[in-house]
Amino acid sequence: MSASAPQAHGPAATGTVTTDVPARLDRLPWSRWHWMIVIGLGTVWILDGLEVTTVGNIAGRLSEDGSGLSITSAQVTGVAAALYVAGACAGALFFGWLTDRFGRKKLFMVTLVVYLSATALTALSFNSWWFFTFRFLTGFGIGGEYAAINSAIDELIPAKYRGRVDLIINGSYWLGAIGGALLSIVMLDTSIFPKDLGWRLTFALGVVLGLVILLVRRHVPESPRWQFIHGRGEDAEALVSSVEREIEQEKGEPLPRAESEITIEQRKSIGFGLIAKTVFGRYPKRAVLGLALFIGQAFLYNAITFGFGAILTTFYDVPTGGTGYYFAVIAAGNFIGPLLLGKLFDTVGRRIMIASTYLLSGLLLFGTAWLFDRGSLSAMTLTACWCAVLFFASAGASSAYLTVSEVFPMETRAMAIAFFYALGTAAGGISGPLVFADLTESGVVGDTVLAFQIGAGLMCAAGLVAAFLAVNAERRSLEDIAEPLSVAQTTAPAPASASGT
Incomplete structure (x- = not known):
């Protein structure tokens, strides 16, 4: 890396810098x-997944006398x-803006702490308003996780593996x-735990697992891509x-030479107005x-x-304590889908795979609605x-x-994730439960057929949009897919002295 302005190790310094860091990260073998x-x-x-599924499955228990909460099943699955x-x-x-401004590492530590704290306090719920408050705050933490983590993963994983890794991680x-x-x-089995204790221990177990993850996460580094743009090139x-x-x-052999370098104007922060102008204008x-x-x-x-x-x-008289078996089966289908199909997003390509997965799931759901309507x-x-639908x-x-x-562009990445997650999820995730809780429980x-058809129609519509507008981003550098806002010049191949190895 060569720079026209001096840099101090640690504190941010701005200037024009030429770097081959992105190319070096993308040519790394899996390790x-x-x-x-x-x-x-x-x-x-x-x-x-543990958190959301648990709440869905214990909704019936929370509404029963003796649960320790005065709340209805519809309030749990709806409100x-x-x-x-x-909250998400x-x-x-909130955290997406902070992630682009202060870095990926600081924020993916903070968001996990928020998430774990709110989950622990959910376990202590003694009335409905307390439960509702900390469900909101738990979502607040997990929403920040989506922005901070997805941006960090994409910037650290080599281009040839980025699609499958991202899909499998989100599918996990x-x-x-x-x-x-x-x-x-187990937790709903009253022969093992009292009605007012089992559901609380479920949340507590999630906190314990989260603390283990927190210890591992301490060793995950900051994104070098974020560092060199924000004046931390050294x-x-x-x-x-x-x-x-x-x-x-580890491999016992030298790495190949990096193939390109990029010259950028470093900056300490990016304004929200520029982010919005870039995403929607450019x-x-x-x-x-x-x-x-x-x-x-x-x-x-x-x-x-x-x-x-x-x-x-409602429709099949499955007892509350038995719904977990069925949900475990469809959850397995959900995970197997990204696991088996993920590689195809890097080989067959983004456009074909995104469009086909959306369209196939929508068509299969239409078929399910028809069969359900016929009894x-x-x-x-x-x-x-x-x-089959969820695969x-x-x-x-x-x-x-x-x-x-x-x-x-890299400077807008976390905020872009946050914006689209927030807007799309607000449309489907806030209005959806409020509307469909009544449809599926009526x-x-x-009513339930209508709920199926709405979901299927929107998936098919999104698949058609992807067929025309999806970007062929497979195996391409992030800087090639969307040029950084700070870019001054890109050259290829890089000189041998710039390979860094």
């Missing part, structure tokens, strides 16, 4: 260092769910959902050089794409899927249908996060 990134940052989605999502939207915007939410579903079976150089030495020692088609993908998946998941337990108890489904066959929908939903985190078949 133990990358596994540390995945484990340290990605595992929080497991906690999120509390909407407040959780509202607010947290995404459903590993937590499996755990939450199975855990609720820190970025030192970090990437140390990673290269570690990987060369990239309007990408903005439409992001909104379509987020709104479609948010309605499907927040409005319908998380009411699955209520559908089972042709049992609890088991409905679950099988949902597995594709989960990969598509995860690709929404991937898309908005890679198609906008006991009227036509």
